[in-house]
Amino acid sequence: MNRILTGCYSLAGLILMAVCTGSQQVPFRPDKDSVNIAEISGERCISGVYPHLTTYAHARINGKYGFGNECGIGAIVPWQGKLYMVNYAAHEPKGSEHKLYIVDKNKNMKIYEGSVGGTPAARMIHAESNQLLIGHYLIDTEGNIRTIPIKQMPGRITAIARHLTDPQNKVYYYDMEGMLYEANVHTLETKKLYHNPLPGWHGKGGYTAQGKLVLANNGEAGENPKDWQVPVEGQKGPEKYGVLAEYDGKKFTVVERRQFTDVTTRNGIKAVPDEQAPLWTMGWDKRSIRLKVMENGRWSTYLLPKAAYNNDPSHGWFTEWPRIREIGGNEMMMDMHGMFFDFPATFSKDNSAGIRPIASHLRYIPDFCSWNGQIVLATDESSIQGNILTGQPQSNLWFGKKKDFLNWGPATGYGAIWLKDVVSSTKVSEPYLFAGFDRRMAHIINHSKSPLSFVVQIDKKGNNEWTDYKTFQLKGEEYRDFIFPENVKGEWIRLKALTDGQVSFVLHYTTERFVSGEKFAKLFTGLAEVGTADEILTAKLYSNRCNYNMSCYASVMKNGRVVDKGEFEFRKFTFDFAPGIVEPQASRALETKVHYFKQAQFDAKVVDKKLMKDLWSVDEASVILHTSEGDLRLPKGNPAFDTMKSARCVREVESERELANIHGTFYELPLIHVGKEPLFKMMRPVSSHNYYIDDYNTWNGLLALSGVRRDARTSNSVYINKEKTAGLWFGSIDDLWKLGKPVGHGGPWMNTSVKSGVLSDPYLMTGYDKKTLTLKADREVTVTLWLSVSHYLKEKVKSKEFVLKAGEEMTYVFPEGFSAHWACLSADKDCRATAQFLYE
Incomplete structure (x- = not known):
């Protein structure tokens, strides 16, 4: 390691010392005042993640920070052999403690001392001046960095585009609030051209091609039209969220009032002079993903399916920033609504073949690129907006190959x-x-x-x-x-x-393709199986606010009883357990019940424990999910999960995205607002397992799972202290798919008293493969199967009727390819009935 400082830090103050009695080397170099980290190195890699590359809302050695609810990595660009990246705050148009980072080929990372922070996600290579423009920074071929003062050009810069009339000297900067600037790339002189010229809000994309600057907004928040440069008439109404618009240097034109994000061409960030190639942009509405292409100034539209619904809310906060980018070998990839697609660089109206789904994912990906023969994914991993289980926001990178995605989520x-x-x-x-x-x-x-x-x-x-x-x-x-x-x-x-x-x-x-749990069983070696008689190392986990470590309230469990307890911090730089917890807020992790606010909560707050409740219960028929809109029903796993009520059931693991671990299945839960109840009806299963997972957490870019066998061997994924009283498993978030495809059994009825014409609780069907329904009633009765087929249709459709004879069991095997979101049942007479689904 280069320029590594030998030192240590005390638990009490975490003050960097010049000398200590230990021999452990701390893999970072501080600045001249020994307050901020200036460089950091490391070699540990777990599931494509290098923990030392984690970014925070600051760079202080002690970890403590003043403000910053979010810390996504908004832009990553290979430039002159190095990888440049910026992370972003949630809403800081005047700057913040967030940084510009430079990573070399050996994964050594420098933090730029002159960083101005803010909420940047813009990047472009300016051909004439041969500079990388990223956020407010301009970087030449020698690595010299100049910065447009953020006070001079305040804004959450989200796109940089070539200038229409003076492209050799100027570029456009577009901001989330809708401000459009022009800046001289030589003198850094800036000028605000428009304050908010377009309908919609939450500016996302911008690109110049075919003589037009094309801009995209991905949200709607009741904007004031006084600054609009387009007619107000006709801009309001149902489904009119966000905007796609053109600017020819004199006039703005609305192309479509829908939510749009990325705008680009096959040349991407290497914006070329006089770009005439087809221009692409991605957006969505309640129906589908919308892919538009502009050729010779004319637009065409194509629709694609959504793998997940995390991006859907009309405010547009949860789409930062789906992209279309080159991934090496002349290949391009599109990422939208939780799905990677192969994207042909030749895509046009008359040559539209070649878009293919690759895989779905859980990772929140603001940007990605190809670098040193690998695909690099930036992430927005953990925020504290409405999230009381994390002390400070943090995000990291993932390094891997395209083939790795085939072992992630199904192409569904x-x-x-x-x-x-x-x-x-x-x-x-x-x-x-x-x-x-x-x-x-x-x-x-x-x-x-x-x-x-x-x-x-x-x-x-x-x-x-x-x-x-x-x-x-x-x-x-x-x-x-x-x-x-x-x-x-x-x-x-x-x-x-x-x-x-x-x-x-x-x-x-x-799809027919689900990841085989048997294939990746070795990856999860060390996790304890539910129902085991062996001793299990469990822990409730909290990512600290006062330092970079993770607090662990550890317990040794045997046959469902606690036989030992301890408090530890799992340390960032040494990857080991240190006795004692110093984080004042860590005890929040001990509460596993849930509470949702009625209003969005951007600041994490302690809730009244009297208001907290169990999210799920079990009866003979199935798992019952208790929501504000009524009960929903989910499949059961191993019966031993019935008693795991103290395990964590819901947690944010990617920024503004929650996971549930209920009765042996992980589920993705889309949000509508941070702090509020998730959109449970839009949930999808991720994977099913047979492990005693007591808690799970995102930390240092990694997924941490507690519930390790006390006799497990340590490995690159499993870490246990010498006394074998604390242990954790580490991987990456999309390793969860490798647990195996979603399976389970259950239904709305199990010898249940059923009233004529009354619909049962909805039972989840989304995302399961082989489906069988078994029905039985105590009298002759006709049972009707009702389906929810779209999350945006209130109506349930009447699918099939089954005539049952008293006491006789009927089995129905659904056809291959049959899919719906939720299933309900009703009977035409009062009866006592059983309706059970088997998902294999």
């Missing part, structure tokens, strides 16, 4: 072409991705009382040539499902209405 997605939309005869929809998914199912609903007809058309080669595939004719208010045969090929499908009406065409795309 959901969306709609029409969603209770009014259509007229001969209306043609926008194209929706058809290729790349193993199983494709459509849910079709005629919301009109009159008959409805439309034809499905296929673009087989992605050359914008369409052929009719199948005509659907539905009676008034009829529902129908349709599973596309595997042998039906094509790049895109679209719908052409043959009659007027109101219709939904909802698509569920699922």
Whole structure:
């Protein structure tokens, strides 16, 4: 290690010492005042994560900071052999303690002393001056850094684009609040051109091509139109959130009032002069992902499914920043709504073939790039906005290969072409991705009382040539499902209405490929199985505020009883357990019940324990999830999980994203506002397991799990103290998929007294593979299966009816490819009935 300071720090004050009695080398060099870390090195790598590269809202040696609710890594750019990156605060247009970081090929990291912080995520390479522009910084080929004073150009800079009239000397800077600046890349002189020229809010993307500056806002927050440079009329209304707009140097034009993020071309951050290549931008609405392409000044739109719903809220806070970028070897990748897609650099209206799903993910990824033969993912890992279980925000990088993604989440997605939309005869929809998914199912609903007809058309080669595939004719208010045969090929499908009406065409795309838990069993060696008679090292975990360590309230468990207790800090620099906890807020981790505020909470606060409650319980039928909108039901795992009520059930593990670990299955829980109850109805299962996982936490870019066998061997993932009274397992967040595909059993009824015509509690169906339903009743009765097929449709559709004979069991195996979000059941007579789903 270069320039490593031999030293230690005391637990009481964590003051850096010049000399100490120990021989442990601390892998960082402080600044001249021995207050801030100036450089840091390390070699430890766990599941693609180097813990020493963790970024915080500060760089102080003692870890304590004054303010900063978030710490995402907003932009990463390879430049002259090094990797430059900036992290960002939640809302600091006038600067903050966040930093500019420089990482060399040996993963040594320097922290730029002149960092101004703020909320930056913008990056561009300026061709004429040969400079990297990242945030407020301009970096030449020798690594010299100049900074536009943030007081001179205040703003949460999110995009940098080539100038329309003086591209040799100037660039545009676009900010989240909508401010548009121009700046001279030589003199650093800046000028604000517009304060807030466009509808929408939360500026995200900006790029210059085909003689236009294209700007994107991804949210809506009741903006004041007084500064708009477009007509106010027609800009308000249902679904009018965010904006995609053009600027020709004189006039702004709204292209579409939807939420959009990245704007780019095949040249990406290497913005070239006189760019004429197709320009792409990604956005979404309640139906689907929206991918738009501009060619010769004209726009075309394509739709894709969503793997997850974390990005959906209209405020746009939870989409920082989905990108389309090159990942090496002339390959490009698109990341949107929790899914990686292969993205062809040739994508255009007449050559649209080649978009393919790769895998879904849990990681919150503001940027990614290719560097030194690896893909590098930036992350927004842990915030303290509404999150009382973390003391300070922190984020890190992930290094790996594209093939690694194949062992992450399944290529499964959901969306709609029409969603209770009014259509007229001969209306043609926008194209929706058809290729790349193993199983494709459509849910079709005629919301009109009159008959409805439309034809499905296929673009087989992605050359914008369409052929009719199948005509659907539905009676008034009829529902129908349709599973596309595997042998039906094509790049895109679209719908052409043959009659007027109101219709939904909802698509569920699922996969045959789930990660094998058996394949990766060795990765989780050391974790204790639920129900074991062996001793287990459990712990409640808290990422400290006063230092970089993690507090661990440890217990040794045997047969469900605590036989020993201890308090430790797991140390950042030495990766070992030190006795004692110094973090005043760490005891928050001891409470495992949940409480949600009615209003968004941006500052983490201690809640009244009297208001906290158990999130789930179990009856004979299934797991019951208790939400403010009523009970939901989830599958059961091993019966031994019934008694694990003191284990952590919900925790934020990525910024503004929560995970639940309930009865042997991890679930992703999208949020609508930080601090408020998650959108439980939009949850998706991640993986199922048979481990005694007492707590889980994101720390130093790693996923920490407690619940280690006391007799486990230490390894690169398992760390146990000498006394074997404290232990933890470490990996990365997307290692959770490797536990194995979601499975389970249960249902809404188990010998339950059922009232005629009353719907059961909803039972989760999203994300499960092989599905079987078993029904039984004490009298002859007709049971109806109702489905929720879209999170944005309140109506449940009537799927199937089952005529049961008294006392006789009926089994129904769902067809391969059948998918819905939630299932409910009803009976046409009062009865005592059982309805159980088996997910294999």
